[in-house]
Amino acid sequence: MRSNLLSVAIIAGIGVAATSNAAHAQSASEVAELKAQIAALQAKVDELDARTDAQSDVNVQQAQAIDAASKGGDATAALAKLVNGTTLSGRMYYDVSNINERPITGGGNKVDPSGTNFDIKRFYLGVDHKFNDVWALDLTTDFQYNATLGASELYIKKAYLEGKFDQLFTLRAGANDMPWIPYAENLYGYRYVDKTITDMLGQGTSSDWGLHAFGATSSGVFNYAAAVVNGYGYKTAPDNGLNNRSKSVDFEARIGFQPIPGLNIAVGGYSGKKGKDTYANDASTTNEVNTASRTNAIIAYANSSFRIGGEWFQAKDYANPFMPIGATDLKQDGYSIFGNVNLTDSGISLFARYDKSKLNKDAAIDPEFTYYDIGVEFPIVKGVKIAPVYKYAKNEGGSALNSLYGAGNETKEFGVFGEFRF
Numbered sequence: 156m157r158s159n160l161l162s163v164a165i166i167a168g169i170g171v172a173a174t175s176n177a178a179h180a181q182s183a184s185e186v187a188e189l190k191a192q193i194a195a196l197q198a199k200v201d202e203l204d205a206r207t208d209a210q211s212d213v214n215v216q217q218a219q220a221i222d223a224a225s226k227g228g229d230a231t232a233a234l235a236k237l238v239n240g241t242t243l244s245g246r247m248y249y250d251v252s253n254i255n256e257r258p259i260t261g262g263g264n265k266v267d268p269s270g271t272n273f274d275i276k277r278f279y280l281g282v283d284h285k286f287n288d289v290w291a292l293d294l295t296t297d298f299q300y301n302a303t304l305g306a307s308e309l310y311i312k313k314a315y316l317e318g319k320f321d322q323l324f325t326l327r328a329g330a331n332d333m334p335w336i337p338y339a340e341n342l343y344g345y346r347y348v349d350k351t352i353t354d355m356l357g358q359g360t361s362s363d364w365g366l367h368a369f370g371a372t373s374s375g376v377f378n379y380a381a382a383v384v385n386g387y388g389y390k391t392a393p394d395n396g397l398n399n400r401s402k403s404v405d406f407e408a409r410i411g412f413q414p415i416p417g418l419n420i421a422v423g424g425y426s427g428k429k430g431k432d433t434y435a436n437d438a439s440t441t442n443e444v445n446t447a448s449r450t451n452a453i454i455a456y457a458n459s460s461f462r463i464g465g466e467w468f469q470a471k472d473y474a475n476p477f478m479p480i481g482a483t484d485l486k487q488d489g490y491s492i493f494g495n496v497n498l499t500d501s502g503i504s505l506f507a508r509y510d511k512s513k514l515n516k517d518a519a520i521d522p523e524f525t526y527y528d529i530g531v532e533f534p535i536v537k538g539v540k541i542a543p544v545y546k547y548a549k550n551e552g553g554s555a556l557n558s559l560y561g562a563g564n565e566t567k568e569f570g571v572f573g574e575f576r577f
Contacts, residue, residue, distance in 0.1 A: 252570020323370035334380035334409035347574035360388035386430035463494035522551035
């Protein structure tokens with residue numbers, strides 16, 4: 156555009172000059188000089204056009220680079236959001252110990268699982284992703300070694316979609332912590348040494364598939380949890396091809412209070428068929444499905460110097476709701492007392508626990524289960540702790556408990572137990 160305007164100006168200049176020369180009879184030498192000036196001016200214009208075109212190319216390249224950087228920035232931002240919203244976690248319970256298990260009567264020889272071994276009792280690996288302040292997703296796996304199969308087993312411990320709609324109301328759909336056992340484990344504090352009494356005696360499960368709701372006040376004075384679940388526990392996925400779809404669902408709930416800092420009081424209960432309310436069981440002429448029920452209570456106080464607490468349960472037909480028609484209900488109850496004292500500011504603590512349970516209250520001879528342990532915990536670094544522990548158990552019942560305490564046996568165990576978590 157600039158070149159065209161200049162050309163018009165030059166032509167006009169030439170016309171004016173020619174007219175002027177004709178009118179004043181200028182010499183041919185003056186006309187030649189004027190042409191030379193015009194040629195020099197044209198060369199400068201061409202140079203300016205070339206520079207303008209080059210600058211335009213640079214501008215285009217810069218615009219393309221900015222656009223590419225913007226797209227790259229969007230991808231980086233998306234990746235950063237994914238990474239920042241995702242949390243990995245892990246926890247492992249392990250021990251090296253010696254077990255001495257013998258029959259209670261007769262002074263018999265040692266029986267399995269007597270001996271010395273290194274065990275990994277549990278290994279959890281979890282991935283949690285937070286989409287926003289409301290929605291989140293979690294997957295937690297559970298690994299353990301099955302001595303019967305001689306192989307490792309991998310389960311889905313938790314797999315849920317979470318909607319946190321209010322501090323008093325969070326809803327999770329899928330496999331999630333049940334209201335009672337994880338809560339009691341948190342107050343007890345030594346799950347890596349052994350399960351809590353309700354879990355140890357098979358009177359509950361720590362996770363199950365269903366709908367889970369929970370919440371707490373901002374002050375922490377009141378908390379609750381409730382779950383409507385299948386009843387099988389987390390190790391059996393819903394309708395996994397084993398024809399385990401039940402006609403009904405089970406219910407478990409807990410309400411808790413913290414009247415003063417450090418003091419926790421809670422009650423809870425369970426009711427349902429434990430997934431055995433199937434049409435196949437309906438056709439049985441020898442057995443019936445009873446309603447399994449359980450009631451729990453716990454109280455615990457902890458401060459910077461010590462912790463003390465106690466848990467109690469009472470259950471009916473929980474261990475086996477599918478029983479012979481007309482059979483007497485299987486009633487069980489028990490209690491657990493636990494505590495620890497901090498010995499040093501670094502966290503070394505002395506802990507102990509004592510359990511007593513009745514395994515069949517209506518039997519002519521009411522068998523009991525007795526358990527106690529004592530140990531010293533040593534924190535190594537953040538997330539790692541070990542404890543030398545002595546454990547004793549006597550099972551007078553008719554079935555094995557916790558896959559370790561055999562029926563009619565007395566078990567003594569000493570070893571180093573540990574927990575690793577991140």
